[in-house]
Amino acid sequence: MKDLILDVYIDTICPWCRMGTTSMLVALKQMPKEKKVTVRWHAFQINPGISPGEDYRKVMIGKLGGAAQFTARMKQYDEYGANYGLKFNMDLVKYTPNTTLSHQLIAITPEDKQEQLIEKIYTAYFEEGTDIGNVDELVKIARATGITNDAELKMRLTKGDGIEKVESGQLSAQKLGIRGVPYFLINEKINISGLQSPNEFIRLFENN
Template identity: 80%
Template sequence: MKDLIIDVYMDTMCPWCRMGTTSLLTALKQLPEDTKATVRWHAFQINPNIRPEGEDYRQLMIGRLGGAAQFAARMKQYDENGANYGLKYNMDIVKYTPNTTLSHQLIAITPADQQVQLIEKIYTAYFEDGIDIGNIDELVKIASANGSSNDAELKLRLTKGDGIEKVELGQRNAEKLGVRGVPYFVINEEISLSGLKSPDEFIQVFKKATQTS
């Protein structure tokens, strides 16, 4: 069987990306032991032009969705869909829609074997704890909890722009692929999947990808 290379385009403030990540990881646990899977994470910023300090979450979402009723319906949608993946969304305590550049930089400069855990910690911080993941000090705390040993050095690296080239490359590659929304998955550079998929859907695609000659 062929090994799997899975490219994931995601944003750290995207509720559906969090569900998609959990679904993907669940599917990967069901792979045959002789199948090796490599996941590569790519930045896709839904709101690339948001100011560094972020925007008021509720106000921005109500404006985009067309009213308070639509906003409430969307929050319920997050709760119900998230529950299917064992995820909790405390959107009532989320104050900011963040600029996610720094969080993507952090992922980019984190060793590959620590990225999944970091991404999950960033998601939990934002969606469950209402932490502003656009704030560099909060991100350093999250990284520290993930095993980063030198907070001052990490903050300096982020401030200097370390990892930004990977963030920008992810955005450019997404544009080449025609990505309009995330999560977006590319399996073995052959099969593209757009939007939230169940573990069973991933497994079926994995079987197809590993059987392709």
Template identity: 70%
Template sequence: MSELLIDVYMDTSCPWCRMGTTSLLTALKQLPEDKKATVRWNAFQINPGIRPEGEDYRQVMIGRLGGVPQFEARKQQYHENGNRFGLKYNMDIVQYTPNTTLSHQLISMAPEHVKVQLIEKIYTAYFEEGVNIGDVDELVKIGSSVGMGEAAELKERLLQGEGLDKVELGQHTAQKLGVRGVPFFVINEEFSLSGLQSPAEFVKLFEQL
């Protein structure tokens, strides 16, 4: 039995990370029986300076991309590329660019057997339902829905800073690795892949290891 250790650096408000996560999970379902994979989810914040309450998504993106036409083109990119992975992006209803610290804390707190489900639910809430995933009350609803406990208890744990050390460690490790954008994947602490990969590209690499 050979084992793969896969470190994923991702952000919960990153459209490409959602696609990359889906692509990786699709590839892992194709692993032969003699290979086992362990996935570690590492926090990387693409907007670490965003106010805790979030900022206007449209304004942030127009400012970053340089204008309304560029913003509209980028939304279309998300839609078209998302379709390749069976994902919906309803970016017209997204109001906030969130501060993703709390969402990463929640992921770090989650038991391993619900982590993937939690991550997918956070992505769906943000990109399909327009939920402000920087809002602690919205996050604890999601956490509770995957069996992480009562909302009041989860909220208290988040606000007390549980998991924050792991979030900061992920960001620090990413900086040491020279990660400038996500998704970013490190396989067996040796091979790195930057950006969106297809399931076939993952499978090809896994076959070589």
């Protein structure tokens, strides 16, 4: 049986990425146990130049074109998220952070803990309103994932460990022509952009 290699491009403040990766992981759980699966996570930043702690509502109203559109989008997150068993407490989200530090944290985390870490980052941001641009908050999230060397981890993030992988993800995204996330690359040949159902993922996984 052919191995499965998945390159997944996400941003940690992207609701669609949270839903998309959840859908993908549901599909992967239904793959035969003898099928070897490798997931490689890549950084993509929706707002690469944003300053830490910009007002979420203001940023989104600017992007969407008005308060009515903002309200509709927040409702959409709730409705779509429910399909994947996900909560989006967007009223608690006060900031649109720069996601560089969170991507660094993912990059330097052992591969066997990355999936769990990403899920906890999403939960912290979308359900609890945690500022994931804050290094101390990220260290707390890492600790909940079983990474307990707080002082060392904070030092590594502050001095830029993992930044080369973040930049590499951005560069490869540019080469692939990726303009939005989530984005999935199956066995380095099948490109999927946007939110897909678990059944669609299963179909693609089985055929590739």
